Amino acid sequence: MLFGAHLPIAGFDGSRPAASTLIEYAEAAEALGYTTLCANDHVVFAVPWIDGLVALGAAAARTKSIGLMTTASLLVVRGPAPLGSAVAALAHLSGDRVTVCVTPGSTISDYESVGIPFDERWSRFDSALPAFKSYLDREGVRLPVWIASWGSEAGLRRVARRGDGWLASAYHSTPDHFAGCLTYLNKQLEKVGKDHRHFPNAVATMYTYLTDDPAEAETILRGLVSPRQAPSDLRDRSLVGTVTTCIEKLRHMEAAGVAQVFIWPVADHVRQLGRFAKHVARHFKAPPAVSGVSANL
Numbered sequence: 546m547l548f549g550a551h552l553p554i555a556g557f558d559g560s561r562p563a564a565s566t567l568i569e570y571a572e573a574a575e576a577l578g579y580t581t582l583c584a585n586d587h588v589v590f591a592v593p594w595i596d597g598l599v600a601l602g603a604a605a606a607r608t609k610s611i612g613l614m615t616t617a618s619l620l621v622v623r624g625p626a627p628l629g630s631a632v633a634a635l636a637h638l639s640g641d642r643v644t645v646c647v648t649p650g651s652t653i654s655d656y657e658s659v660g661i662p663f664d665e666r667w668s669r670f671d672s673a674l675p676a677f678k679s680y681l682d683r684e685g686v687r688l689p690v691w692i693a694s695w696g697s698e699a700g701l702r703r704v705a706r707r708g709d710g711w712l713a714s715a716y717h718s719t720p721d722h723f724a725g726c727l728t729y730l731n732k733q734l735e736k737v738g739k740d741h742r743h744f745p746n747a748v749a750t751m752y753t754y755l756t757d758d759p760a761e762a763e764t765i766l767r768g769l770v771s772p773r774q775a776p777s778d779l780r781d782r783s784l785v786g787t788v789t790t791c792i793e794k795l796r797h798m799e800a801a802g803v804a805q806v807f808i809w810p811v812a813d814h815v816r817q818l819g820r821f822a823k824h825v826a827r828h829f830k831a832p833p834a835v836s837g838v839s840a841n842l
Contacts, residue, residue, distance in 0.1 A: 546799045546829040549581030549614070550574045550818060551749070551809035552600045556593035557768050558812065564603065566814060567595070571604035573815050574611060577822040581612040581644075583749065583807050586619045589654040598631050605639035613639055616749040616807060617646035617693035617712055620677055621669045622655050629680030636686050646712045647674065648693035667699075674707060693749075696726040705733035710744065715751040715782050715806070720794075723748070724801035747805040748798065752783040754811055755791060755820050762786050765811060784808060788824045795829065 553562050553570055571582055582604050584597030601613050613635065618628055628647075636643040649666035650656070656663040674690075681688060692708035694700030695717040704711045711730060713723055731741035754765045765785050784791040798806065810817035 546795065546803060547580050547805040547831055548821075548826045548829075549583055549612070549747070549805060549807040550579045551616070551751075551807055552582055552584045552597070552604060553810065553814040554584055554595040554597060554600045555590065555811075559592065561593040562595055562814075567600060567603060568607050570814050570818060571608050571611075573818055575608045577819060578826075579611065579818075579822070580805065581614050581807065582608070583614040583616040585616055585750065586623075586648075586650075587652060587655055588619070588622060588658045589652070598635065601643075602635055602638065605635060605642070611642070612644060613642050614644045614807075615646050616747075617648035617691070619650045619655055620647040620673050621649050621661060621666055622659055625673045625677035626680055629677050629684065629686075632688065633681060633684045633686045636688060641688075644689045644691060644710070646691035646693050646710070647677065648712075651695070671703075691745075694726075696722060698729060701726060701730045702733050705730060705737050705739065711746045713746065713748045713803075715748050716779070717782075718748070719781060720797040720801040720803075723798065723803060727802045745804060746802070747807060748803050749807045751806050751808050752779065752785060752811050753791075753808040753821060754785045754813075754817060755788055755824065756785075757787050769811060784821075784825075785811075791821075791825055792828055795825070799829065 552567060554567070556562055574582055582601065584600050586597045587594060597615060601615070605613055620628055632643065632645050649670035653663045656666065661669070678690060689709040691710035691712050692704045693712040693714070694704050695714050713726065727746070734741040734744055752769055754762070756762050762785050766779055766783070769779055769783070784794060795806065808821055810821070
């Protein structure tokens with residue numbers, strides 16, 4: 546199992562993350578051996594937010610070899626040409642270190658902010674994806690284009706037919722759910738003539754905070770959910786807690802077929818990044834290389 550890291554673009558403490566924190570974090574992730582820096586995409590979010598594409602551009606300027614990935618870009622909300630232009634620029638400025646993952650998105654407020662009906666997201670996504678790929682082709686940009694799916698059969702069929710990789714979400718999944726989805730996806734890949742052994746996957750939005758203090762862990766969990774949710778909703782879907790507990794959770798994910806996890810330290814960002822690399826990541830070996838996938842992934 547490999548490990549990448551979400552950029553700290555969400556202000557879970559109520560304040561917008563500082564540029565210095567983002568840059569220090571990006572440089573630390575590269576120095577610590579993480580494979581990828583990634584960023585989620587929202588136009589509207591529940592806490593202060595830094596645009597993911599802008600954050601990836603800043604990270605690209607201060608790193609040399611670490612991969613960069615959108616997890617995942619809102620193709621319908623942003624539009625195929627505007628998103629294609631931004632991704633092409635990021636690829637050029639980073640020295641072609643980019644993997645782009647796209648999604649229709651699952652947040653109504655993002656759609657309301659641009660006046661697009663939320664219930665049209667999948668039909669519009671199916672129309673926008675070929676246009677997005679055509680734009681990149683015209684610009685001479687060759688990038689892996691993954692598709693995010695939280696596990697619906699329709700979504701996984703789209704991944705098989707039209708994607709170069711599958712991005713799942715820890716926030717919306719458990720190891721057992723992931724394993725079932727992967728089995729279904731592999732069957733769909735076979736139907737369209739793709740070798741599932743050479744089809745990459747990753748799990749994003751893995752909120753992370755290592756602590757031996759149960760009270761501190763509970764406080765962190767409460768800061769990640771809305772008033773209508775309970776911390777228990779995320780307890781099994783995050784790496785908040787002791788090192789031993791986090792390693793056990795990741796072992797279950799590895800057994801389920803997860804190839805890579807993008808951790809997301811939600812506080813004390815740089816220190817947590819270092820603690821995870823020192824105490825958790827070292828217990829896991831990298832899987833065999835997947836042909837056609839960037840070495841940075």
